[in-house]
Amino acid sequence: MQIPVFTVDAFTNRPFSGNPAAVCLLENDLDEDLHQKIATEMNLSETAFIRKLRPGDDFTKSSCFGLRWFTPANEVPLCGHATLAAAAVLFHIQKNTNSVLTFVTLSGELKARQVEDHIVLDLPLYLTYPQVLQEVEELIKAAIGDMIVQDLRYSPDTKKLLVRLSDAYERSVLEELQVSAQRFLSAEKTGKVKGLILTLKGNSSGKHKGHDFYSRYFAPWYGVLEDPVTGSAHAVLSSYWSEQLGKKEMLAFQCSRRGGELKISLRNDGRVDIAGQIAIVLKGNLTF
DSSP, X not given: OEEEEEEEEESOSSTTSSEEEEEEEESSOOOHHHHHHHHHHHOSSEEEEEEESSTTOOTTTOSEEEEEEEOSSOEESOOHHHHHHHHHIIIIISOOOOSEEEEEETTEEEEEEEXXXXXXXXXXXXXXXXXXXXXXXXXXXXXXXXXXXXXXXXXXXXXXXXXXXXXXXOHHHXXXXXXXXXXXXXXXXXXXXXXXXXXXXXXXXXXXXXXXXXXXXXXXXXXXXXXXXXXXXXXXHHHHHHHHHTOSEEEEEEOSSSOEEEEEEEOTTSEEEEEEOEEEEEEEEEEO
């Protein structure tokens, strides 16, 4: 059996930066256990599987596809960067002729469209609620030691904990922070947290001006110690920072070693448009 597979760097226009995802095009149904085996083999934070919903569908002409995402350890309900990568394979490699693609996923229908040199994802927007420090104190200490926390929020829909560092810190402090995410597993006692977002208000002066906020994201509960650029985390960050900054249009930068930029636009229908660029770095076939 042969399955076309691609590696796409998402939220960047340069190869070997941004967030890599593998994308598989499924001409036929795949045995259930093979999804996980392939994702484990690809060993990227996510492998996306695009499938036809009806026998007569065509990767070049159809506008609606099924989409699933697997980490090396398990299936996940939402992955932004791998959705961007999947749309890129359809638009750029398959030369799909539709202006908007719809993906049927575990998080409902997600839409992707091309706008100039970006691909725009229409994602759910997740609200955050104040979180009591005592409940998660050990986890926060494991992540940032004695650094000053300015705000603490929790997103029940996504099980993500948002930790805002003091505005007194510069971007470089967040970038240089040494995080041992493996320690989070024993430090998190509540069972509530499946992702940890560290975030910092953007700097309107200095060499990095222009970004409204910065972040890093850790999900060892899903086998991802640090994710380079995370669409789903920005579905949480967008609602928080929009409220804090009084803005609906924002530019965000995720400060991982690879780094990536996201253009954010809150919609009037309670969802969020997150746009990024892509670089396709590998084309091949899985053979088994």
